[in-house]
Amino acid sequence: MGFIELHGVSKSFGKNTVVRNLFLSVEKGEFVSFLGGSGCGKTTTLRMIAGFEIPSSGKILVDGKDVSNVPPAKRNLGMVFQNYALFPNMTVRKNIGFGLKIAGVSAHEIEKRVDEMLALIHMEEFANRYPHQLSGGQQQRVALARAIAVRPKALLLDEPLSALDAKIRVRLRDDIRAIQQKLGITTIYVTHDQEEAMSISDRIAVMRNGKIEQIGTPFEIYNRPATSYVASFIGTLNLLEATVVDANNGIVSIGSMKLKTASSLDRMQDKPVKLTVRPEALSFANPADPVTADTNVLSGTIETIKFLGSTVRYVMKFGDTFMYMDRFNNPQLELPKKGDPVSVIFSKEACRILPADEESANSLKGTEEEL
Amino acid sequence: MSNGKTGRKALSWVWLVLGLAYFFIPLISTFLFSLKGKKGVLSFVAYQHVFADPNFLKTFTFSLQMSIYTILVGLILIVPTAIWINLKLPKVKPLIELFSLMPFVIPPVVLAFGLIKSYARPPLALVSSPALLVAGYVVISFPYIYRSIDTGLTSIDLKVLTEAAQSLGAGWGSILFRVILPNLRTALLSAIFLTFATVIGELTLAVLLAWPAFGPYMAHVGRDLAYEPAALAILSFMMTWGSISIIQILSRGIPGSRSNVGGLH
Incomplete structure (x- = not known):
């Protein structure tokens, strides 16, 4: 049984069906990427796992529990957004400590945990800066630290690098992978960039028209594509x-x-x-x-x-x-x-x-x- | 090329001077007129008369009180509504924007008679209560409060910030008071001071609902006296600019406002 499981999950907005009868099992500690073009349903699927969208049908299980109707605040899943979503009124330190404060963690423990996170993202000297005083890459690192500071069950990343320029994207994706492996955290990553998905993932789910076209390791997807869509999407x-x-x-x-x-x-x-x-x-x-x-x-x-x-x-x-x-x-x-x-x-x-x-x-x- | 550039620059200066003259000449004239209360010399005697009049303080205090109630009621009603519309019902936004223009389209006299007609008899006999005046003021202030808050909400990525807070375990209380409202400080200050300025000078509702407010007092002074109305006009102007200056000063220290250096990658 997987750590995150999707059982026949579908999502429709009015007459428009965005995700169709999706089945997926993600193992504990695994890094799975949803890869596909615009409108393939990858972000909607991630948002359903995060709790921001309720599935029209089907079930989502996290750690064996059905969370399909659990509000996002109660799911304990860390989320990193495309445009960073740092709180502009808070310093880097306060942003990272926000979730811990909400959880009622003691001030001393928050301080300690935030310091650990700052060290993890190599941004100790930026602790007292505000988001607008940071570059895009730095902001996304802070967003990542904020998401994992609360020790979530899994980490969900929605195209976290797409707003960054090419060089920083490559560096940051390596950082994300290194941190994920260090913490052993189950991660689902949404991207439309096939090179990014191949370089970072244990497995890639290539999506199209709300369905998973093929799921496999980057090696399998590239060398043994199941369909011509997958074959031509990758490389x-x-x-x-x-x-x-x-x-x-x-x-x-x-x-x-x-x-x-x-x-x-x-x-x-x-x-x-x-x-x-x-x-x-x-x-x-x-x-x-x-x-x-x-x-x-x-x-x-x-x-x-x-x-x-x-x-x-x-x-x-x-x-x-x-x-x-x-x-x-x-x-x-x-x-x-x-x-x-x-x-x-x-x-x-x-x-x-x-x-x-x-x-x-x-x-x-x-x-x-x-x- | 250089001549053309110099010409454009000179023209800009001409327009600026004309604009400043249009704005400041009437103001300076009013101010100078307000100083002519004593024959032959410039003095602040008109201002002394204004401050010495017990009705000045009485009406001003009343309007100040009403403005505080209006601001509180208006914010409590409109802020959550604007947030909810932006978050959950964006399709309704054009409708609310249309409603927010109604106070500009419907004359206050119609509103006043509507209120009197609706609330003159039991079980809702509120005509003698200042609550009805506050209700009327909230309607008049609605465009200023709603549009200030809406502009503030548009300038922050409300949906994503809310979702980020939710993913970190925050409930609606925390989201509102720790994330949204601190990022709306400038918008809230604008809403507050615009409402204050509107209520302080409002005439029609106060006259028709028979309350001793500052607006009717100014109208009364303007009808019966010569130099004091000019002094009052200058005082009102100073209050408005004082409010705007306070907004500027308070919003300068807001964390997250884009006035600082950019970071390194």
Whole structure:
């Protein structure tokens, strides 16, 4: 039995159903992220767990107790908000001690606990400042300290880094993870940033249209996406429309090209499918490398080159099909030019077959207009 | 480019001087007129007459009392209402805003006759009670109190602050007195002083409900005397500006007001 459990939870606002029959189990001490685009129901689900929204149906259990109708003040769940929500009239010290004061903790104990929290977030010297005297990153650290000072059963974070700039976001997400691991606190984290979710979470629940599309470790979600939506939401992806031409040998066709896959294609002969390949799985064919029976080789031309710093993204054209390829930046090598002929190889294990009748998240399909 | 910039700057100064002249010339004229109580010399004799008149203190004290009651009743009624509307019933907000304009649209004389008509007979014979005057004043002050509080509530993220406090275990009492009201200090002060200024100078309700208030006293003095009304006008003006100055001074020390340095990451 999980520490936080959602049993068939749904939420509707009027005729608009935002969360649909959601089941989820979060273990004690686990860090689970809800990841998805706008309107997928991730924040509403978190707000139902926090008690700010009442489920239209279903049950929410925390530590074995049904809290579906318990007011937020009685749930003992720490919450961190997107825009910090620090009390402007209170200093950092008073903000952190607020929950303890409400709980009737003695002044001496509050002082001690606040000092511990300030040390935890490395902000001892800011104790007497007011929120407006702090940067966004500092304010969010104080908000985090305030939420965990009361020793809540679980910590809920609603896009806590989205108002911060990129560098601080990376630093703060590492701090959040370090503090979570140090305290062993069960955490649910809402984000629309897939990189953030991957770097911080034990498990990610990818949400779409009020449902969990897939839940798994970041490794599973990235490498074994269950649907084309998940596959295209996480990272960049070549998503190609294909037809199964040899189900027994796992061969599909894309236009005039035939590609080998390692997928089981039973009962899919002649059926349309989607073939996915990560851009990093492709590499330039080296004449010295042996081409085995498990390798796909494609010949085409360079269409565009995007220099992204640590990596270089190539857009290549193979017949009518466009594909991405990512390579590490190498200052010693000269970049090819548009129109240069290229051959790329990728293993059949890198190809993943998904059902054809699904909508993808970012629509990174191999069509000219989208590339 | 430089000539154009200088020209614009000069024009700004001209407008500023015109604006200040429009505002200060009548004020200075009134003040100078109030000093002419004694023939041939400038003196404060008109002010002495005003302060020596027992009705001045009597009516002023009465209106002061009424303003305190109005402020208390108004705040108790309107502050929780405004908070609730902002938090739970935002759809009702346009309707309340429309209501808050009613005292500007409906003349006080209509309100006064409405009150007299409604509360002249048992079981609600309140015409002889100052409670009815306070009730009328609350209606007249409603726009000032509601709009001040609403502006204050809009400037803080009420919903998120409330939810943050709730997630930390706070009940409605703590949320109101420890989180919301301390962050509404400037708005509350504005509401209080605007109500005070309105009640102190109010004429129609006090006359029609027959109460010895400061407004009717000023009207009476203005009708019968020459220099004293000017002295009273200057005194009223000083009271208003005194109130505004107090708001400024008190709100300067409010923690969380954005007047300080930014922090480091």
